[in-house]
Amino acid sequence: MKAAVLVFPGSNCDRDLAVAFRNAGFQVDMVWHKDSDLPANVDIVGVPGGFSFGDYLRCGAIAARSPITSALRSHVERGGYAIGICNGFQVLLETGLLPGALMRNAGLKFICKPVVLDVATADSDFTRGYKLGQTVTFPVAHHDGNYTTDEATLARLKGEDRVAFRYAQDVNGSVDRIAGILSENRRVLGLMPHPERAADPALGPADGRALFAALAATRVAA
Amino acid sequence: MEEPAITEDLVAGHGLKPDEYATILQIIGRAPTFTELGIFSAMWNEHCSYKSSKKWLRTLPTTGPQVICGPGENAGVVDIGDNQAVIFKMESHNHPSYIEPYQGAATGVGGILRDVFTMGARPIAAMNALSFGEPSHPKTKRLVSGVVEGVGGYGNAFGVPTVGGEVRFHRAYNGNCLVNAFAAGLADADKIFYSAASGVGMPVVYLGAKTGRDGVGGATMASAEFDDTIEEKRPTVQVGDPFTEKRLLEACLELMATGAVISIQDMGAAGLTCSAVEMGDKGGLGVRLNLDAVPQRETGMTAYEMMLSESQERMLMVLRPEKEAEAKAIFDKWDLDFAIVGETIAEDRFLIVHGNETKADLPLSKLSSTAPEYDRPWVPTPAPTQYRRDTDVIQMDPIEALKALIGSPNYARKQWVWEQYDSQVMADTVRTPGLGAGIVRVHDTGKMLAFTSDVTPRYVEANPVEGGKQAVAEAFRNLCAVGATPLAATDNLNFGNPEKPEIMGQLVGAIKGIGEACEALDMPIVSGNVSLYNETDGTGILPTPTIGAVGLIAAPSDLIAGVAQDGDLLLLVGTTEGHLGQSALLAEAFGREEGDAPRVDLAAERRNGEFVRQNSALIRAATDLSDGGLALAAFEMADAAGTGVTLADASIPTLFGEDQARYLLACAPSDLDALTAAATKAGVPLSHVGHFGGKALKFGDKSAPMADLSHLYRTAFEAAVG
Numbered sequence: 001m002k003a004a005v006l007v008f009p010g011s012n013c014d015r016d017l018a019v020a021f022r023n024a025g026f027q028v029d030m031v032w033h034k035d036s037d038l039p040a041n042v043d044i045v046g047v048p049g050g051f052s053f054g055d056y057l058r059c060g061a062i063a064a065r066s067p068i069t070s071a072l073r074s075h076v077e078r079g080g081y082a083i084g085i086c087n088g089f090q091v092l093l094e095t096g097l098l099p100g101a102l103m104r105n106a107g108l109k110f111i112c113k114p115v116v117l118d119v120a121t122a123d124s125d126f127t128r129g130y131k132l133g134q135t136v137t138f139p140v141a142h143h144d145g146n147y148t149t150d151e152a153t154l155a156r157l158k159g160e161d162r163v164a165f166r167y168a169q170d171v172n173g174s175v176d177r178i179a180g181i182l183s184e185n186r187r188v189l190g191l192m193p194h195p196e197r198a199a200d201p202a203l204g205p206a207d208g209r210a211l212f213a214a215l216a217a218t219r220v221a222a
Numbered sequence: 223m224e225e226p227a228i229t230e231d232l233v234a235g236h237g238l239k240p241d242e243y244a245t246i247l248q249i250i251g252r253a254p255t256f257t258e259l260g261i262f263s264a265m266w267n268e269h270c271s272y273k274s275s276k277k278w279l280r281t282l283p284t285t286g287p288q289v290i291c292g293p294g295e296n297a298g299v300v301d302i303g304d305n306q307a308v309i310f311k312m313e314s315h316n317h318p319s320y321i322e323p324y325q326g327a328a329t330g331v332g333g334i335l336r337d338v339f340t341m342g343a344r345p346i347a348a349m350n351a352l353s354f355g356e357p358s359h360p361k362t363k364r365l366v367s368g369v370v371e372g373v374g375g376y377g378n379a380f381g382v383p384t385v386g387g388e389v390r391f392h393r394a395y396n397g398n399c400l401v402n403a404f405a406a407g408l409a410d411a412d413k414i415f416y417s418a419a420s421g422v423g424m425p426v427v428y429l430g431a432k433t434g435r436d437g438v439g440g441a442t443m444a445s446a447e448f449d450d451t452i453e454e455k456r457p458t459v460q461v462g463d464p465f466t467e468k469r470l471l472e473a474c475l476e477l478m479a480t481g482a483v484i485s486i487q488d489m490g491a492a493g494l495t496c497s498a499v500e501m502g503d504k505g506g507l508g509v510r511l512n513l514d515a516v517p518q519r520e521t522g523m524t525a526y527e528m529m530l531s532e533s534q535e536r537m538l539m540v541l542r543p544e545k546e547a548e549a550k551a552i553f554d555k556w557d558l559d560f561a562i563v564g565e566t567i568a569e570d571r572f573l574i575v576h577g578n579e580t581k582a583d584l585p586l587s588k589l590s591s592t593a594p595e596y597d598r599p600w601v602p603t604p605a606p607t608q609y610r611r612d613t614d615v616i617q618m619d620p621i622e623a624l625k626a627l628i629g630s631p632n633y634a635r636k637q638w639v640w641e642q643y644d645s646q647v648m649a650d651t652v653r654t655p656g657l658g659a660g661i662v663r664v665h666d667t668g669k670m671l672a673f674t675s676d677v678t679p680r681y682v683e684a685n686p687v688e689g690g691k692q693a694v695a696e697a698f699r700n701l702c703a704v705g706a707t708p709l710a711a712t713d714n715l716n717f718g719n720p721e722k723p724e725i726m727g728q729l730v731g732a733i734k735g736i737g738e739a740c741e742a743l744d745m746p747i748v749s750g751n752v753s754l755y756n757e758t759d760g761t762g763i764l765p766t767p768t769i770g771a772v773g774l775i776a777a778p779s780d781l782i783a784g785v786a787q788d789g790d791l792l793l794l795v796g797t798t799e800g801h802l803g804q805s806a807l808l809a810e811a812f813g814r815e816e817g818d819a820p821r822v823d824l825a826a827e828r829r830n831g832e833f834v835r836q837n838s839a840l841i842r843a844a845t846d847l848s849d850g851g852l853a854l855a856a857f858e859m860a861d862a863a864g865t866g867v868t869l870a871d872a873s874i875p876t877l878f879g880e881d882q883a884r885y886l887l888a889c890a891p892s893d894l895d896a897l898t899a900a901a902t903k904a905g906v907p908l909s910h911v912g913h914f915g916g917k918a919l920k921f922g923d924k925s926a927p928m929a930d931l932s933h934l935y936r937t938a939f940e941a942a943v944g
Contacts, residue, residue, distance in 0.1 A: 009468065009469050009556060009557065010469075012379075012380070012468065012647055012648075013647060013649075015648070016647070016648060016649035019649060020649075034555075049647075050379075050381060051378075051379040051381075053465065054464065054465025054466075055379070056465070109641075110371075110378060110641075110642045110643075110644070111641055112378075112641050112642070112643060113641050139646050141646060141647065143378075197646050199649075200649065202652070202663065202778065203649070203651060203652055203663070204652075
């Protein structure tokens with residue numbers, strides 16, 4: 001399995017994500033935002049956390065207009081996999097590859113702490129390693145993680161079983177306690193919590209490993 | 223532009239004393255230009271020249287087999303084996319943070335991160351030691367929320383985990399808060415970058431953000447007391463941009479890897495002036511700067527403004543000319559401004575040209591070598607009266623006493639603060655803030671580094687020498703308690719006006735105590751910062767010499783970072799005499815700051831610390847005993863473990879005394895005999911004082927539900943200042 005991790009000038013979880021991919025058995029390439037092509041035969045694109053362009057304008061808004069983002073869009077349109085974590089989730093929303101928006105946390109403060117999540121669907125190549133309803137603990141670290149969308153989209157996300165993770169308790173004001181969502185073809189996951197920070201037993205609970213392991217086990221049809 | 227005439231008032235307004243101005247006239251043999259006056263003021267203020275403290279700082283131990291580079295560069299460099307080095311420093315941003323809390327704190331973090339990566343290190347950990355006025359003071363809440371948000375806003379976006387720090391409240395900080403920012407980075411031991419320029423005719427290159435008028439005169443402002451005109455000083459505070467700093471970091475590290483960098487210096491206090499003089503002075507060279515080439519954010523900037531601007535996220539470097547194209551490609555990649563703004567010259571001159579006019583022409587080596595140095599008069603701090611145990615205190619209910627501590631924002635759990643800091647970015651954090659030292663793994667190795675920052679200002683005020691020792695000893699203990707071998711320390715000395723002999727006496731005493739402790743505990747001071755004039759309308763802060771310290775955990779098996787389990791035993795290392803003078807209990811429950819600081823036995827500190835470290839395999843969890851003594855330490859361990867705790871002894875001096883050189887350990891009952899035998903062999907006093915388990919906290923026959931106490935502990939901070 002081959003992963004590409006996008007690097008924007010203000011990305012700061014790019015290395016963390018690459019390490020988690022590598023430890024799960026992926027071959028990983030780092031791809032600079034000014035590049036216009038992904039390396040050949042990439043199975044999954046990781047959009048890492050951080051402050052891609054300093055969070056100026058809106059989180060993820062400038063990154064969504066970077067040259068590499070067009071390549072990401074084509075990759076997803078071809079049925080390729082993508083995961084966006086934290087700022088990466090914000091970028092996926094700004095590109096329109098996932099629906100909705102992330103607003104400032106309801107408490108208006110940056111929040112960094114481990115949070116308990118309910119696995120809301122096990123029916124995806126990201127969450128196949130978990131059981132439906134199982135709880136996992138991933139850290140969050142964000143200022144703008146308050147997920148929102150219109151009623152119709154929310155109904156659709158729920159109706160199509162596209163909510164991947166929910167906060168067990170409200171963390172940031174997100175509608176329906178949504179922490180992560182899937183694309184229509186279930187091959188794009190965006191989430192605010194950081195599974196890559198919970199993927200090494202030497203650092204504490206490693207519930208995130210199962211996500212990367214499940215991805216690594218996926219036989220790619222695309 | 224018309225430059226103001228040099229008058230007595232103008233000289234005084236630049237913080238230069240008449241005798242200092244006379245020295246300037248003597249050095250250059252004529253009246254200085256306006257720009258030159260600004261340059262002297264920038265180089266000779268307290269913040270940049272250490273003129274009041276230098277004499278005493280020289281007495282500190284700064285060397286050791288582990289020290290690669292001690293004080294004098296941007297940060298200290300310490301060997302951690304395998305050709306790796308940890309590079310660290312702590313620095314204050316007190317004055318700007320009080321004037322403009324968000325930007326003051328943010329740029330404090332930015333400045334210390336630059337100090338670290340200027341030397342070629344990637345920052346891997348940050349800490350912040352914050353001191354604020356009373357929670358009820360009208361300014362406190364705004365300062366706390368602004369400073370905490372500023373620290374987080376900068377560090378989080380830059381991408382360094384904040385893994386520790388301190389937050390305290392005391393009325394002595396009502397008019398002057400303290401923001402002491404620490405950063406540590408990692409580099410290859412043979413690839414450290416220094417500031418000394420070498421070679422004549424080498425290009426001096428400016429990299430980073432454009433120069434604006436922000437922060438003009440900041441270092442001079444930070445070298446003066448506050449009065450009621452403080453609000454007018456806001457323009458002297460800089461504005462931070464962590465996004466630019468992140469790009470500057472990556473660009474600098476890439477550039478260093480190409481071999482293009484001869485010398486590099488960040489533009490911090492007094493910006494272009496200090497950085498250029500530093501590079502020239504250390505290299506025995508002159509520097510010519512052409513200010514027309516400086517990237518500018520505003521139009522019509524004068525030479526004076528450019529030389530004194532403290533605009534953030536800027537670097538000055540001397541590059542190998544043949545590598546210019548390679549360097550330019552890196553700057554372009556990261557979309558950073560860069561410009562060749564001058565060159566090194568053979569003559570001893572600091573030559574500033576702007577618009578074809580020479581704005582300054584000074585003997586460069588004289589700017590720092592002839593900087594004033596004072597042997598300021600000082601008086602020793604009078605011996606404090608001994609605190610005599612009185613019935614009010616001795617007969618207090620111990621549960622109520624504990625509640626007085628954990629219900630105070632000084633000792634309550636501070637997750638309100640640290641949850642606003644990203645403590646896990648870089649995915650190497652082993653131990654997040656909350657209980658003792660923070661720990662990060664050295665990426666791709668089994669090694670770990672532990673970080674702590676400590677000082678008990680009440681002790682230092684009562685007895686500067688013992689208080690200074692205690693700050694070092696507590697840092698030493700916090701490192702040993704996680705199984706780390708203490709390596710070295712950085713000191714951030716925050717005091718009032720050194721022109722007052724009693725304040726100078728505090729500084730002299732504290733440095734003496736710090737030096738003795740660092741010597742005895744093998745923790746040389748490798749970097750540091752002095753912040754004086756922390757006074758408002760003549761009232762000074764508590765003397766606050768913050769000690770930041772770093773320890774190495776060479777292998778995962780050395781780490782002590784577990785939590786206690788039900789049934790574990792509580793073992794107390796060290797001797798308890800029940801010293802209540804200057805204790806947290808007296809201060810919080812009775813509003814009394816009386817008596818002497820506890821005595822620090824450095825031999826016992828060393829012996830007991832080594833005992834804890836060497837027996838890590840038998841210890842499930844450990845914490846040092848400091849403020850709040852045995853009672854607070856036992857409660858904190860129980861709270862972290864989510865269990866109850868029982869201590870057999872309910873006497874106030876035993877529970878709340880603050881005797882030094884003590885630790886509290888949790889161990890499995892089956893390990894008791896082995897630990898006892900090891901203690902006997904090492905000559906370390908070890909006593910079995912209680913056990914974990916149940917749902918209550920019990921001191922003798924007094925008891926309270928743990929859930930109620932934990933609720934108080936976890937909500938009191940926000941209730942007071944959130």
